[in-house]
Amino acid sequence: MLVLKNVTKAYDKSKRAVDNISLEIKKGEIIGFIGPNGAGKTTTIKMITGILSPTEGSIIINGVDISKAPVKAKKNFTYVPDHPAIFDAIKGIDYLNFIADMYEVSLKDRRKKIERFTKAFQIYDALPKTINSYSHGMRQKLLLSGALLPNPNLFILDEPLVGLDPHSAKILKDLMREHCENGGTIFFSSHVLEVVENLCHRVAIINKGKLVACDKLETIKKNKNITLEEVFLEMTKNE
Amino acid sequence: MNKFISLTKIQVFDFFSKYTQHLNLNNRWLKKLAILIPVLLIIPAFNLALSIYKVFSSIGIPELTITYMYIGNVMMIFFACIPLIISNFFYSKDLMFIASLPLKEESIIFSKLASVYLYLLAIACLFFGTAVIAYGIIGGIQPLPLIIGIIALIMSPLIPMLLATLVIIPFMSIIAGGKRRNLMAIGGNILLLMLILLIQITLTRVEIDPEGFTNLMLQEDGLLKLIGRGFPPSIWLTKMIQGSFLYGGLFILLHIILLYALKLMSHFLYNRALMSFNQSDGGVISNNNIYYKSRSRGFQLIKRHILIIFSNPVFTLNTVLTMLVPILMFIIMSFTGQLNNEIFRSEAIAPYLIYLYAGIVTTPAIIGNLSATVITREGKTFWETRVLPITTAENIRYRVYSTLIISFIGSIILALAAAAYLPISLDMMGIGLLFCITATLLFSTIDIAINIERPILNWTSPTTAVKNNLNVMISLVVRLVIGGAFYILYGLMPNYSGHTILLIYSLISIVLFIAVYYVITRWYIDKFDSIIY
Numbered sequence: 177m178l179v180l181k182n183v184t185k186a187y188d189k190s191k192r193a194v195d196n197i198s199l200e201i202k203k204g205e206i207i208g209f210i211g212p213n214g215a216g217k218t219t220t221i222k223m224i225t226g227i228l229s230p231t232e233g234s235i236i237i238n239g240v241d242i243s244k245a246p247v248k249a250k251k252n253f254t255y256v257p258d259h260p261a262i263f264d265a266i267k268g269i270d271y272l273n274f275i276a277d278m279y280e281v282s283l284k285d286r287r288k289k290i291e292r293f294t295k296a297f298q299i300y301d302a303l304p305k306t307i308n309s310y311s312h313g314m315r316q317k318l319l320l321s322g323a324l325l326p327n328p329n330l331f332i333l334d335e336p337l338v339g340l341d342p343h344s345a346k347i348l349k350d351l352m353r354e355h356c357e358n359g360g361t362i363f364f365s366s367h368v369l370e371v372v373e374n375l376c377h378r379v380a381i382i383n384k385g386k387l388v389a390c391d392k393l394e395t396i397k398k399n400k401n402i403t404l405e406e407v408f409l410e411m412t413k414n415e
Numbered sequence: 416m417n418k419f420i421s422l423t424k425i426q427v428f429d430f431f432s433k434y435t436q437h438l439n440l441n442n443r444w445l446k447k448l449a450i451l452i453p454v455l456l457i458i459p460a461f462n463l464a465l466s467i468y469k470v471f472s473s474i475g476i477p478e479l480t481i482t483y484m485y486i487g488n489v490m491m492i493f494f495a496c497i498p499l500i501i502s503n504f505f506y507s508k509d510l511m512f513i514a515s516l517p518l519k520e521e522s523i524i525f526s527k528l529a530s531v532y533l534y535l536l537a538i539a540c541l542f543f544g545t546a547v548i549a550y551g552i553i554g555g556i557q558p559l560p561l562i563i564g565i566i567a568l569i570m571s572p573l574i575p576m577l578l579a580t581l582v583i584i585p586f587m588s589i590i591a592g593g594k595r596r597n598l599m600a601i602g603g604n605i606l607l608l609m610l611i612l613l614i615q616i617t618l619t620r621v622e623i624d625p626e627g628f629t630n631l632m633l634q635e636d637g638l639l640k641l642i643g644r645g646f647p648p649s650i651w652l653t654k655m656i657q658g659s660f661l662y663g664g665l666f667i668l669l670h671i672i673l674l675y676a677l678k679l680m681s682h683f684l685y686n687r688a689l690m691s692f693n694q695s696d697g698g699v700i701s702n703n704n705i706y707y708k709s710r711s712r713g714f715q716l717i718k719r720h721i722l723i724i725f726s727n728p729v730f731t732l733n734t735v736l737t738m739l740v741p742i743l744m745f746i747i748m749s750f751t752g753q754l755n756n757e758i759f760r761s762e763a764i765a766p767y768l769i770y771l772y773a774g775i776v777t778t779p780a781i782i783g784n785l786s787a788t789v790i791t792r793e794g795k796t797f798w799e800t801r802v803l804p805i806t807t808a809e810n811i812r813y814r815v816y817s818t819l820i821i822s823f824i825g826s827i828i829l830a831l832a833a834a835a836y837l838p839i840s841l842d843m844m845g846i847g848l849l850f851c852i853t854a855t856l857l858f859s860t861i862d863i864a865i866n867i868e869r870p871i872l873n874w875t876s877p878t879t880a881v882k883n884n885l886n887v888m889i890s891l892v893v894r895l896v897i898g899g900a901f902y903i904l905y906g907l908m909p910n911y912s913g914h915t916i917l918l919i920y921s922l923i924s925i926v927l928f929i930a931v932y933y934v935i936t937r938w939y940i941d942k943f944d945s946i947i948y
Contacts, residue, residue, distance in 0.1 A: 227802060229945055246806070246807070247804050247805065248804075254802075257798060261794075262796055263723060263796045265722055269704075273715075277711070278715065278805070283707050
């Protein structure tokens, strides 16, 4: 579903934000992407979503190279960034209709899904209100509802749990599992290692722009009785 | 460092840093030259000051240049500072942070005004500064008037800025909790600007009875009193530059009184206006109307870009004011009788009517330059359209369409108003509109290229996005260059009628538009895709 081949992002000759990353994610997988602050997680995600172009390498989404056929590639995924910065002078329902139109979701489908997701996240009653009156968490939930609306093949989330209350975090985790059971794929970054440990089929660890591990949790732990936190701290410690 | 100075410094840095950011020039000398682009405006400003100086010198009263330019300067600063104060005080994103700092309320008010003041001082340097230089140097260097003139120049933005602050902030406190406060802010401030224009025009047209007029003119400085009677500080300033301690004292005292008034009111302004405005939730509209409606992508994207302008009072004020000020001036001057049909029906004006009409209807495209900030206005929400399944060409195209729609609406309003007022024929209207369409297409397309080159998405105050922004200056320089080329062309075709010349201009504009559009759709796609937010 998602293939990264030798992807590099260099802002100047001396500094590589992402350094020669290769990664393959299969259909139906949930992959957790972890790393310290400034390791290159968001840059990698921005390259996958087409917001940034890689300096080297290629990114293939469902068989489509995003740099060669961006529109076709973008129809395969939706994205929720690490900050809920969205145009907020419109109502919540305007935003969801906007997203539905962009991904050509039929009227029947959008009604059903909007009601389902927004009721699950408890923001349905706030939909007629302008987004600038929403709290940080409500905006995050609106973004998540919008991203789930087109039922994307690939769901890309950057720090999706930040700002969510425990109830909504639980709902999101359930929806992520359900999405994968229905054949969807999820690639998400997080600092909450317990969630990554409990939710993901595989974990990718990035440090200083390089992928230092990408495997099943047990393999990364080398079958030792240690937590992901201990593995993470060991792999990302400063030399 | 003193808290106030430290806060002011950071406010000023934030306000001006955006101006020089993202120049996208690798050569440091080119960078410096680019920063100096606005200084080019000094050429027309100095020409204006010089011609006024010559007129007043010819009647032996050159100091009236100071009076005249000071009054004009005050008006201009009133216009510039109203949207600026609203943006800096009510729509900047730093107030909640500043409010948590251990600072006096007056420090916050004055530090915010400091960045406004510096911006206004730059405007004053162009217009009033050139008058001071013309007066102090041309007739032989006069050190004392020159030094006092420079002091007056430094003080010149204060009166309009302080008066505007004392009026706007309480007004905003009244509408702070209202449901339609953004609309109220726009409407209220347009009314305020109209009021200022009306007062100025009315004052300059106050009829004086013949006896009073004769008495006034018989006085030593009768003409000075006549010109400055609507705004006495202009008289005091002129006399101060001439060396009068008394009037200099009066001029300085007025400033001290206004500053003290603001200091006294700072507690009220901070608590009742600033904080209450920022604490309310922005006028939530709740009608329990959840609808499901399908629209085309183009419609949705155009709607988004138009709403970005009209949902933000600073963007709206900037758009409406720059495009429709000719209408405001036109209406007020008609009411006060300064403009009438007779002027436009005169034989002397007849050959130029078609140019006048074409110029009026093209004003929104010439002054509006909305495309030059169409990406910038999106700010941190720019990422939204970047991840949508639309092509980059569509992403750029719908931005231009949204600005074209606004420009054309402005042009249609101006076209109807001007057609109702000016004695023009249908063919003149047709050619004027043709020129307007071609020029609007050309300028909008050039402007989007400017914005792709310099996107500037990280701004804290909306004014930085649409006004304090080198993009706007560059787009004005482009207009200046094209306008200059058209003027030279006009000089080369002395025997052609206005109809033919405007048709030639339209043809050139459309050819240039096609060329620029080709360049954008071929070469600017990658640049747009590489914009980092």
